[in-house]
Amino acid sequence: xxxEQTTIAVAMSGGVxxxxxxxxxxxxxxxxxxxxxxxxxxxRLAGRHGIPDAPKAGRCCSLDDVYDARHVAEHLGIPxxxxxxxxxxxxxxxxPFVREYLAGRTPIPCSLCNDHLKFDxxxxxxxxxxxSRIATGxxxxxxxxxxxxxxxxxxxxxxxxxQTYFLFGLTQEQLAHTLFPLGRLTKPEVREVAxxxxxxxxxxxxxxxxxxxxGGDYKSFLAAYLEEQGEKAPETAGELVASNGEVIGHHEGxxxxxxxxxxxxxxxxxxxxxxxxxxxxxxxxTVGADAxxxxxxxxxxxxxxxxxxxxxxxxxxRAKIRHRHEPAWATLEPAGPDEAMATFDEPQRxxxxxxxxxxxxxxxxxxxxxxx
Amino acid sequence: MPxxxxxxxxxxxxxxxxxxxxxxxxxxHFGNASSIHLHGQQAHAAVNQARETLAQFFNCRxxxxxxxxxxxxxxxxxIFGLLRPGDHFITTAIEHSAVLRAADRVAExxxxxxxxxxxxxxxxxxxxxxxxxxPETRLISVMLxxxxxxxxQPVEEIGKVAADAGVFFHIDAVQGAGKVKFDxxxxxxxxxxxxxxxMHGPKGVGAxxxxxxxxxxxxxxxxxxxxxxxxxxxxxxxxxxxxxxxxLAMESLEDGTLDRVAAxxxxxxxxxxxxxxxxxxxxxxxxxxxxxxxxxxxxxxxQVEGEALVIALDLKGVAVSGGSACHSGSxxxxxxxxxxxxxxxxxxxxxxxxxxxxxxxxxxxxxLRVVPEAVEHLRALSPVVAGTAG
Numbered sequence: 001x002x003x004e005q006t007t008i009a010v011a012m013s014g015g016v017x018x019x020x021x022x023x024x025x026x027x028x029x030x031x032x033x034x035x036x037x038x039x040x041x042x043x044r045l046a047g048r049h050g051i052p053d054a055p056k057a058g059r060c061c062s063l064d065d066v067y068d069a070r071h072v073a074e075h076l077g078i079p080x081x082x083x084x085x086x087x088x089x090x091x092x093x094x095x096p097f098v099r100e101y102l103a104g105r106t107p108i109p110c111s112l113c114n115d116h117l118k119f120d121x122x123x124x125x126x127x128x129x130x131x132s133r134i135a136t137g138x139x140x141x142x143x144x145x146x147x148x149x150x151x152x153x154x155x156x157x158x159x160x161x162x163q164t165y166f167l168f169g170l171t172q173e174q175l176a177h178t179l180f181p182l183g184r185l186t187k188p189e190v191r192e193v194a195x196x197x198x199x200x201x202x203x204x205x206x207x208x209x210x211x212x213x214x215g216g217d218y219k220s221f222l223a224a225y226l227e228e229q230g231e232k233a234p235e236t237a238g239e240l241v242a243s244n245g246e247v248i249g250h251h252e253g254x255x256x257x258x259x260x261x262x263x264x265x266x267x268x269x270x271x272x273x274x275x276x277x278x279x280x281x282x283x284x285x286t287v288g289a290d291a292x293x294x295x296x297x298x299x300x301x302x303x304x305x306x307x308x309x310x311x312x313x314x315x316x317x318r319a320k321i322r323h324r325h326e327p328a329w330a331t332l333e334p335a336g337p338d339e340a341m342a343t344f345d346e347p348q349r350x351x352x353x354x355x356x357x358x359x360x361x362x363x364x365x366x367x368x369x370x371x372x
Numbered sequence: 373m374p375x376x377x378x379x380x381x382x383x384x385x386x387x388x389x390x391x392x393x394x395x396x397x398x399x400x401h402f403g404n405a406s407s408i409h410l411h412g413q414q415a416h417a418a419v420n421q422a423r424e425t426l427a428q429f430f431n432c433r434x435x436x437x438x439x440x441x442x443x444x445x446x447x448x449x450x451i452f453g454l455l456r457p458g459d460h461f462i463t464t465a466i467e468h469s470a471v472l473r474a475a476d477r478v479a480e481x482x483x484x485x486x487x488x489x490x491x492x493x494x495x496x497x498x499x500x501x502x503x504x505x506x507p508e509t510r511l512i513s514v515m516l517x518x519x520x521x522x523x524x525q526p527v528e529e530i531g532k533v534a535a536d537a538g539v540f541f542h543i544d545a546v547q548g549a550g551k552v553k554f555d556x557x558x559x560x561x562x563x564x565x566x567x568x569x570x571m572h573g574p575k576g577v578g579a580x581x582x583x584x585x586x587x588x589x590x591x592x593x594x595x596x597x598x599x600x601x602x603x604x605x606x607x608x609x610x611x612x613x614x615x616x617x618x619x620l621a622m623e624s625l626e627d628g629t630l631d632r633v634a635a636x637x638x639x640x641x642x643x644x645x646x647x648x649x650x651x652x653x654x655x656x657x658x659x660x661x662x663x664x665x666x667x668x669x670x671x672x673x674x675q676v677e678g679e680a681l682v683i684a685l686d687l688k689g690v691a692v693s694g695g696s697a698c699h700s701g702s703x704x705x706x707x708x709x710x711x712x713x714x715x716x717x718x719x720x721x722x723x724x725x726x727x728x729x730x731x732x733x734x735x736x737x738x739x740l741r742v743v744p745e746a747v748e749h750l751r752a753l754s755p756v757v758a759g760t761a762g
Contacts, residue, residue: 079687128750
């Protein structure tokens, strides 16, 4: 009989990490149910605008991954179900992603997906089928601190796999019902555990790219998606200007640029030029030298706090502004309702609107927000 | 935990008599029905005996029975075997994907395809079929009973439409086998497909009625099996099992079994409908009850994600299926319910209960204990869950 107090729903993507989570929990005697969220039909845009006709194997939500997840569940002898969340994914992740790009920002869909699908919706689904907790293969540590009476999210043992940057949006309620069983393991250890439990996908390569964008070619994706929807990209062609305001060329739309971008600017220059700023209002894209990319401050909105109840005054943090960024010392302070400003000790390169800023105190995630 | 299986329209277990009938044909009488020697003759005799039974089951001649691998092959054979570029094909929007995907393929090859939409009751109006006829129309294919709603289609009237127009008529009778009495003469069809596993026979075997003189081209070529209508060594144990299953099905059609199943289904339906925000998909046309097979009901539950309900029920020991297509990776809610005019939310909030002919009062009791509780739990958790669709 399913006991609602103990059943754990494992989010199984068909990869090594979540498969190993299922194996660890099943072998430790927990009541485990495997769930795969079907988020995106990889064949949906096939053949449009440079999107390959057939999806590559081993991508998130491909049928191959569902087969792999199902195979693992069968191997472990746990119930397994595929839950279709394609409409919600499109509404909460893909559409905002497209909207942000068209507005000249550089969005980060994985965090949106974590906030809306992987935790919020998964927890709802888990509860609706009679499970009280969820477990995922994220590399992060999640602990309750009785003194602070808060759930604390921490960086994992394997810092090369640290996924806390994408998890800053988790609420206390979500953290209280979520297990990250891989937080104290390194990736090689996870593969070792997978081998120990006889998972044949122990050697499966990691997935890297944005799951719904084949080959990482977001421009083709935007074009294909807009075509499918019968929509047109808004007219955002404009001037390409140097940092002194001099017009040095024209561009065909602000969505072709991201802050820090060097290639594809369409102007010749004796020294390398980078995108410094994209102004969605005037459609003006400012370019300049690498040194000019550095910013002393950033502003973030749509904040979520984890280790603290709220930001009430200046605190010292280390701020991470993109996935592969080494967190940099900064002073963080409130800057209005649901807005915070971080002032870096040393200027940071390419602070990019649309990405998230996540603030750390040692290994703990203080909180984060979306760079504006 | 007791487990109750209410997904008979997906598949059924072998009846013990079927298992026993098949048993000698795996090892003892293992011969190839095409061989000259005694082993071959034993196998051939078994296949022919099953053919006689199926002829009785269909009410046709034994020579008009072709054994194959099941419903998908039958449906595919009717469509690929008769239609050529330039032909016109009429079928319905509520067919099984074995018909609809085959229709897509012939459409790519230059066959004109017309899909007839059902009425909200789930019925296909024969007048709509008649209205779609063209000079080039070569084939009409309509299912006997819908897999999701159980609604029985007026195949006799459609058969008359086909006869008047001189058009071939195929019936996908997979979901009707064992649930209604077959009479291919009365149905007026040229082709009719069934699958053994939907009526307590084995999986991977089926049969097709092919009216004498129907110029159907075989999908598989090779040996001269099945009068050159289906190449491939006969699945002797499977065919024997199908024969036995058909024999038992004919008994059930006469001995009151179906009345008993219908009474159980009706009680299940009546009790579930006591829950607020529920209703039956199809089966009614105003005050008039549309004929349905005895074992099936499709019920919607407002403010419930059918997918979650199916999982929750499975974890509580009740096996049913949802209002969406069968496999992982499917994106769309049931094409049948959508074609009947349901919105996506309601189609997704629908469950199909399909009872085995061996179902008991205790099975229904168990389901009636579990379902209302699960539905209320889901509604309490996420009153706005219906907002995910739309």
